[in-house]
Every structure is written in structure tokens, then in C-alpha cells.
Amino acid sequence: MKGYNFAYLDEQTKRMIRRSLLKAVAIPGHQVPFGSREIPLPYGWGTGGIQVTASILGAGDVLKVIDQGADDTTNAVSIRRFFARTAGIATTTATADATVIQTRHRIPETPLREDQIIVYQVPQPEPLFRLESSRVETKRMHGLADYGSMHVKLYEDIARFGQISISYDYPVMVNDRYLMSPSPIPAFDNPKMDMMPALQLFGAGREKRIYAIPPWTRVTSLDFQDHPFRTINAPYPCGLCGATDSYLDEVVTDDTGGRLYVCSDTDYCSRRRGAAE
């Protein structure tokens, strides 16, 4: 695109982000600060993910962008068009064809491969922020691996509700060292992060933090021996493709209580329907 550098960001900014990315990969789960730039998009729309994507993207990459699993929502469409225009790269909606996947709040159902990179958009990178509002204090807690307060929170959930009442952004331990926010993905997706063959990068634009999980890294969801981690999903097959193994969205179809449960991953769902026809 005329008047812009390849992939929008200037080279100096990309180098700064690239250096932070390398540190993030070397310290799995640790939040590395970076100089978040202004992006022609409001905070909360994926400015962190966009900056990470812009810094890794090359002319030969094929980019897929999803928002809550869907390729066709406003956020996904505009970010895909943003990079098609500023980097002139190829885009796709097919998970298997993408080399870089930027995501808001889902991990695709199709298993990712070693030659792919997934970039998460992160609104709040600090998993302890509801328990401790001071950044100075949470930094110290991460430094000391002092995560007792998170276990107390989970215990209080069990004491009050009989179960751990976190259904998304469910905290994980990365490589048995850092407590990490997986971004607001459903807890259903947490097991996909564990020993994933693809490199996972996380960008939080407003909070100015980057973190990462290298491929084949242990990622465990916090739990207790007598209250093991479990995923939650609607107890129905997908209303469109019949899948019983994918995460479902609830769609209200009328004003008399009609409900339709469909795959949140639109690529997975349409591929299954295509295969069935």
C-alpha cells in the first residue's frame, strides 16, 4: 500500500516487537512489556494481536483471522482486509491453509501444525488482576511464583458453588512456572494449548504486554485433585453439521424460546457440511 511500510508498522517498531517476542518465547508464559503503538483501530479490537502479526508477517504468509471462531464477523473481516491492503499478503478462511492465524477468543477445532503460528488478541494479560489490582504487586507475585491467591479463589468457588465457576479465560500454568491468562478463550479450548505443535503468541495492545508458549510446552489448567479441571459445552450436537466434538454457540431463533446450537468455528462447520454433501 502506498505511503505505508510493509504490514503497516515501521521497521524500528517491528524490531522492538520482535525482540520482545524472542524474550517471550525464551521465558514461556512471562509477560514481556513492549512499546505498544497506535493502530488505526480502537483498543479492545485486537491492537496487540495486530502488532504481533505485523511484526512476524512476510510476503509468503497466508493469514487467517477469526473472531469467536468465525471468519465472517466484523473484527475478523476488517483485520484480514487490513493486512491484505497493507502487506498485500494472501488470506484464507481455511485453518489448514493458513501459516499465521490471528484469533480473538477461540482456538480452531482443526488441530494446528508445527509450521503454523497462532496469534491471540489479549484484552487483559494479567491473570491475577481481579485478585490484586497493583501491577507492582502482581509482578512480585510472578517473580516469586506466588500463586496461592489464585488457588484460594478457585477453592472459594468450590465452597460457594460446588464447582470452579470460570468458563472462559481459565488460568493456566505454563511449563510449571508461570501463571498465565489464556486470553478469553472458553475453558473448552484450554486442553488444545497443552503440547500444541504450533507456536502460540499473545499480544495485549492496551496493556502493552507480549507473551508466548513455544511448541510442545506443558500447559495445565489449575485445579484440585478432588475437583479436576473439566470443560463445559452445550450438551447437543451442532444444529448444522451434527458435530459433537466442537464448541457450540447458542443462537436464539425466535421469540418463543427457540434455540439453535451451532459450531462456533465456522470453517470447521462448513467443511463438515461440505464433506457430508
Added chain:
Amino acid sequence: MTPGFADPVADSQACFRTILDVMARPGHVRSVSGITAPAPLCDAAAAVLLTLLDHETPLWLDPEAEAARPWIAFHTGAPHGASFAMALSLPDLTRFPAGTDEMPETSATIIVQVASLTAGRAYRLEGPGLRQPAVVRIAGLPDDFASIWQRNHALFPRGIDLILCAGNTLTALPRSVSVTKA
């Protein structure tokens, strides 16, 4: 003075993805192209410097590599210091900042030029990025490298990250990986 990357935007992106890949998969050996290094640096080391360094990244340069200083200064503008280091043989890691428990990212990244990444002493690597322990061969590291590295690895999350370069090939040893003699 030899030029830097022919296409600075595309070449530094390609080199960065190679570095990212080897940092994420310790011990994997990848190659870089598109650069003629100034003596005594090898092509891979020169490419890494151009990709990661600028006026914000203080560099410690091995006195043995002094001849490359004008080239590095001209192409990157990196000031003196040690957030990065370029060495022709493994320096004393304890002389470089290892970061703090709260800010482990403030540690140094050391680029070390070695003789070979395909022949030489065998090391067993284990840690994040590796599905199962991998054996790599590196020529040109000190005899007691495995124990030097384990002392660095034991500092985790603090510690030094290494980028090893030989000819036009490179690999990386992030602090998270454990190295033993194979």
C-alpha cells in the same frame, strides 16, 4: 564496507522468522541468506545483528571482532553496552546481565560464532519447544559447556539466551532449555 540486506524489509523479516523458529524449537538448525558479512563475522551472525539491533540495543562486541565494528555501527547504530553481545567464542556468561526475577526479560542475548552446528560434540537438549529430548552437534564450544549452561539454566526465569551461528546456519538455546552431554 559491505552493504547490509539487499531488501531490508523482506530480508530482516525472513531472518527474524528463522530466529523465532529456532528460539521456539531449540537446537533446530536453519539457514539465512541475502547478506555478505564483514570479516571476521559469519553470514548468519551478521544477519542476526542487522535483524535485531538498532540504536536502542546496546551491544558488547568481542575485542577479537573489532574489525567488524565500523560495519555494525554503520548499519545498526547500536551503542556500547550489553543487552546484546556478539562473540567469536563463548564469553563468561556470568559477566552479562541475567535479568531479575521480576524482569527476566532484561537479560542479555549473546550471539556466538561457532565452527559448526552439524558436526562436533553431541549435546542432549530438553525443554519447551521440544516434543522429546533432541541431540544436536556443535563444534567450537568450551569442553565444559554443558555444566556452564546448566548453571545458566538453573537461574530460570533469569538467564542468558544464546544464538549460535556457523557460516550461514544458526540455532538458538533459550534459557528454558536444559543441556547435557550426549
